Amino acid sequence: MTGQAETTKATGTTVPLLSLTGIVKQFPGCLANDRVDLTVLPGEIHALLGENGAGKSTLVKIIYGVLKPDAGEIRWQGEPIVVQNPNHARRLGIGMVFQHFSLFETLTVAENIALGLTDAADRKGLRTRIAEISRSYGLHLDPDKAVHDLSVGERQRIEIVRCLLQKPKLLIMDEPTSVLTPQEVERLFETLRRLAKEGCAILYISHKLEEIRALCERATIMRLGKVVAHCDPRQETAKRLAEMMIGTALKAASHQARGEANGGPRLEVKTLNLKSEQQFGTDLKNVSLAVKGGEILGIGGIAGNGQAELMAALSGEMLAASPNAIVIDGTHAGKLGPRERRALGGCFVPEERNGHGAVSGMSLSENAFLSGHIRRALARNGLIDSGKTAGFADDVIKSFDVRTTGPSAEARSLSGGNLQKFLVGREVKQSPSVLVVSQPTWGVDAGAAAAIHQALMDLADSGTAVVVISQDLDEIFALADRIAVIAEGKLSQAIPIGEASVEQIGLLMGGMHGTSGGRDVASA
Amino acid sequence: MDQVIIVSFVLSVMTASTPLLLAATGELVTEKSGVLNLGVEGMMLVGAIVGFATTVHTGSSLLGVLAALLAGMAMSLIFAILTLTFLANQVATGLALTIFGTGLSALVGASYVGTAVEALPRVLFGQDALVYLALVTLFVVAWFLRRSHRGLVLRAIGDSHDAAHAIGYPVILIRYLATLFGGAMCGLAGAYMSLAYATSWAENMTAGRGWIAVALVVFATWRPIWLLVGAYLFGGIMYGSLAIQAAGAINLFGYPLVVPSQLVSALPYLATIVVLVVISRDRARIRLNAPACLGRPFHAAG
Numbered sequence: 086m087t088g089q090a091e092t093t094k095a096t097g098t099t100v101p102l103l104s105l106t107g108i109v110k111q112f113p114g115c116l117a118n119d120r121v122d123l124t125v126l127p128g129e130i131h132a133l134l135g136e137n138g139a140g141k142s143t144l145v146k147i148i149y150g151v152l153k154p155d156a157g158e159i160r161w162q163g164e165p166i167v168v169q170n171p172n173h174a175r176r177l178g179i180g181m182v183f184q185h186f187s188l189f190e191t192l193t194v195a196e197n198i199a200l201g202l203t204d205a206a207d208r209k210g211l212r213t214r215i216a217e218i219s220r221s222y223g224l225h226l227d228p229d230k231a232v233h234d235l236s237v238g239e240r241q242r243i244e245i246v247r248c249l250l251q252k253p254k255l256l257i258m259d260e261p262t263s264v265l266t267p268q269e270v271e272r273l274f275e276t277l278r279r280l281a282k283e284g285c286a287i288l289y290i291s292h293k294l295e296e297i298r299a300l301c302e303r304a305t306i307m308r309l310g311k312v313v314a315h316c317d318p319r320q321e322t323a324k325r326l327a328e329m330m331i332g333t334a335l336k337a338a339s340h341q342a343r344g345e346a347n348g349g350p351r352l353e354v355k356t357l358n359l360k361s362e363q364q365f366g367t368d369l370k371n372v373s374l375a376v377k378g379g380e381i382l383g384i385g386g387i388a389g390n391g392q393a394e395l396m397a398a399l400s401g402e403m404l405a406a407s408p409n410a411i412v413i414d415g416t417h418a419g420k421l422g423p424r425e426r427r428a429l430g431g432c433f434v435p436e437e438r439n440g441h442g443a444v445s446g447m448s449l450s451e452n453a454f455l456s457g458h459i460r461r462a463l464a465r466n467g468l469i470d471s472g473k474t475a476g477f478a479d480d481v482i483k484s485f486d487v488r489t490t491g492p493s494a495e496a497r498s499l500s501g502g503n504l505q506k507f508l509v510g511r512e513v514k515q516s517p518s519v520l521v522v523s524q525p526t527w528g529v530d531a532g533a534a535a536a537i538h539q540a541l542m543d544l545a546d547s548g549t550a551v552v553v554i555s556q557d558l559d560e561i562f563a564l565a566d567r568i569a570v571i572a573e574g575k576l577s578q579a580i581p582i583g584e585a586s587v588e589q590i591g592l593l594m595g596g597m598h599g600t601s602g603g604r605d606v607a608s609a
Numbered sequence: 610m611d612q613v614i615i616v617s618f619v620l621s622v623m624t625a626s627t628p629l630l631l632a633a634t635g636e637l638v639t640e641k642s643g644v645l646n647l648g649v650e651g652m653m654l655v656g657a658i659v660g661f662a663t664t665v666h667t668g669s670s671l672l673g674v675l676a677a678l679l680a681g682m683a684m685s686l687i688f689a690i691l692t693l694t695f696l697a698n699q700v701a702t703g704l705a706l707t708i709f710g711t712g713l714s715a716l717v718g719a720s721y722v723g724t725a726v727e728a729l730p731r732v733l734f735g736q737d738a739l740v741y742l743a744l745v746t747l748f749v750v751a752w753f754l755r756r757s758h759r760g761l762v763l764r765a766i767g768d769s770h771d772a773a774h775a776i777g778y779p780v781i782l783i784r785y786l787a788t789l790f791g792g793a794m795c796g797l798a799g800a801y802m803s804l805a806y807a808t809s810w811a812e813n814m815t816a817g818r819g820w821i822a823v824a825l826v827v828f829a830t831w832r833p834i835w836l837l838v839g840a841y842l843f844g845g846i847m848y849g850s851l852a853i854q855a856a857g858a859i860n861l862f863g864y865p866l867v868v869p870s871q872l873v874s875a876l877p878y879l880a881t882i883v884v885l886v887v888i889s890r891d892r893a894r895i896r897l898n899a900p901a902c903l904g905r906p907f908h909a910a911g
Contacts, residue, residue, distance in 0.1 A: 151775055171777035187772035189765045190901055199758065200765050201776055 108157035117143040135307035180248030195228035201247040294323035350375035351550035353412040367391040376550040383565030391574035400433040430518030445497035453478040485510035502533035626844030632822035635794025642787035643767035643902035647703025650819025651710020656799025681796020751833035767900030
């Protein structure tokens with residue numbers, strides 16, 4: 086850790102853009118920031134690295150004026166300041182892209198962006214400026230779409246454009262790449278490098294170590310509320326960075342060498358056509374797939390190409406036109422709702438953790454009951470068997486290392502990664518015959534992601550047919566036996582993972598299987 | 610002759626729909642900011658009696674209308690303090706506000722039963738200023754919500770108070786203002802009932818119009834123009850039901866059909882709800898227009 090000396094040297098030569106000294110933030114029952122120091126120089130790309138719960142989000146919220154520190158000093162361009170609120174931060178020149186997006190669901194893209202601009206003068210000719218920025222930085226956006234019909238990836242672009250419109254001096258990015266395709270990530274990096282060259286410093290929070298090594302010049306590593314190391318990520322290996330972050334050696338998820346998947350398909354979709362219920366959704370067109378027991382099928386694709394509709398069709402939230410369009414373990418399930426499909430052995434983890442996967446205001450026990458009561462028989466004579474339910478929740482918490490106070494904790498009190506571990510664990514523990522997961526590790530740190538990946542592989546090894554819908558190609562290549570790509574509501578043929586190349590998949594993502602080019606590629 | 614009937618029909622419909630329109634416009638703004646105030650009926654009644662009593666004592670209907678407006682605001686301020694500052698449950702507090710307003714207005718109004726006042730002065734086409742104020746306010750509110758930046762901020766806060774807070778908008782302050790606007794409009798609606806519609810005071814004289822106003826907002830899927838449709842529909846059927854009651858029976862192919870008067874009185878309420886339910890069945894539109902944070906308390910973390 087030679088970083089300490091390097092930092093001192095660096096701060097000696099230039100006035101830092103931002104420097105924090107001795108920041109302390111105490112939450113009930115947890116010291117989120119314990120005397121944290123951080124220095125960001127003008128025009129540098131600085132990584133803030135750490136597991137979930139390490140206190141990174143708290144720290145950037147303090148910088149952005151959302152939270153007030155209990156102690157410590159913030160200096161902005163050498164002057165000691167108190168950031169009153171986010172408006173103040175924006176006036177200073179600090180922009181932030183949130184991990185949990187600060188977007189308004191029922192408003193349009195243009196309205197959302199206007200809300201982030203506090204100065205009336207900034208809002209003049211907004212639509213043309215949105216168009217300009219999205220063109221020059223390759224962030225395609227339709228200003229008139231309502232946010233609730235957009236995918237996670239598209240939502241993120243709104244936040245980025247909103248920040249860029251304010252010409253910030255410091256841009257804070259909280260886990261920005263989790264849902265982008267390789268091409269999109271590369272484009273984002275070009276944007277960020279260009280911004281840095283233009284003099285805008287970037288504070289980059291991510292768990293993706295390879296990205297940090299490719300992008301960042303300096304890194305500050307946090308663990309359990311404290312700064313544990315400084316380094317130059319370009320000089321370190323990803324493994325070394327992960328070890329600094331977690332404090333112990335990282336165990337890579339291992340694939341059991343599986344032979345030919347045995348027997349017939351446990352999940353089958355036959356030429357499924359489905360009209361989207363969303364105003365700007367994507368209709369599914371002739372989607373067919375088959376997954377055998379013991380097999381993991383990865384479904385890649387750019388956000389908003391029909392993943393939400395496919396997930397809804399598989400889980401039974403949207404019903405198919407004919408019963409035999411979807412077959413679970415030989416039973417025609419196309420017209421069965423989610424409860425009946427669960428009874429057949431189908432388990433589902435949706436993309437949205439809060440509000441869809443879990444009821445935020447309910448305890449983990451209650452959430453465990455909601456999806457598990459059929460397969461785990463948690464109800465007795467129409468009443469909740471609370472002992473058994475708490476036992477089930479506790480079992481999930483223990484075997485998936487969910488960090489929480491216990492089964493009675495509210496779902497919303499958990500950090501993203503921990504809640505995701507709980508939700509995946511809740512379904513895995515029901516020993517399903519078919520498991521469909523959407524975005525299993527979106528916004529989840531490396532440790533939790535590895536645990537989730539391992540659980541999915543173990544489940545497949547035990548004979549379950551697993552479908553992983555993900556926009557993270559690295560994840561699909563690490564997990565899946567075969568990969569199919571969804572573009573504009575059409576699903577490509579599944580290719581064995583060994584025969585697939587990133588370039589080929591990238592082309593499929595652009596919709597290059599017998600149709601016109603996909604909109605994202607077309608707009609690039 | 611026919612022309613006279615049509616004119617009198619239009620004017621009666623406007624008269625019957627004005628209190629609904631005033632109250633519903635206020636409630637719309639309140640709900641768009643994410644606050645569910647079910648105390649509309651109570652605020653209307655308090656506005657009605659305060660406006661009435663002020664007019665009786667001062668002889669000025671203008672002062673009466675102003676006093677009703679302030680009384681409505683005072684009622685909504687109680688609601689705002691309880692729910693926004695002390696985070697009380699909005700549904701329960703709203704219901705309590707209605708019960709409180711009903712009781713308070715009956716108590717204050719006991720000595721005014723049987724007193725009459727002169728109706729509000731006519732300004733145009735034999736209608737008073739409040740009728741036109743109701744229409745103008747509705748269009749101003751529609752424009753404000755749709756086109757102005759402040760209106761956008763208000764909608765944004767109703768949609769996601771956490772996101773609005775994260776960006777740095779004063780959630781609680783704006784909700785206070787929206788709630789007070791709602792109260793003022795309900796006060797006006799009450800004043801219209803006692804000073805223009807009935808020109809007298811009777812206990813519980815709003816007869817559920819406050820509840821219809823709340824329902825109108827929901828079934829109009831929070832869009833001002835549909836409020837107008839709903840309110841005028843209510844007014845129109847109200848006029849029709851009064852005509853039926855006056856005639857005593859409907860002439861059905863020469864046979865007199867006697868409809869129980871209770872059913873006839875209920876008709877405007879019933880028909881308004883049924884029609885609005887039918888036209889508001891579009892799920893996408895509800896999702897697009899309903900304030901997602903409606904009725905949820907906001908507490909800034911940290």
